[in-house]
Amino acid sequence: MSxxxxxxxxxxxxxYKYRTRGTMSTSVFLMQLRVAAQGTVVGCLTIGLAYSMAKEYLFDKAPKENAKSLTN
Structure with a gap:
């Protein structure tokens, strides 16, 4: 949902920023908006990956119980 x-x-x-862009051309504004959007997506993915890796490798020190041995 977020x-x-x-x-x-x-x-x-x-x-809103498009309406108040002043004399800037539409193509320049859209190019800057695209770069900002891509930077935001890359930042969010990086933060999510770092959180996931930290949670799995740093904070979860309990042994995994669902790992079964190959021998009976």
Whole structure:
């Protein structure tokens, strides 16, 4: 759900900034908006991956019980 909220917020902010862009051309504005959106996505993916790796390798020190041996 938070990704949908983030998408809507980014769309509303982009629409507002488009209306108040002044003399900047539309193509330059859209190029800057695309770069900002891509940077945000890369940042979110990096933070999510770092959190996932930290949770799995640093914070979860309990032994895994679902690993079964190959011998009976």
């Amino acid at each position: 990704s949908i909220g983030g998408f809507l917020a980014a769309g509303l902010i982009g629409a």
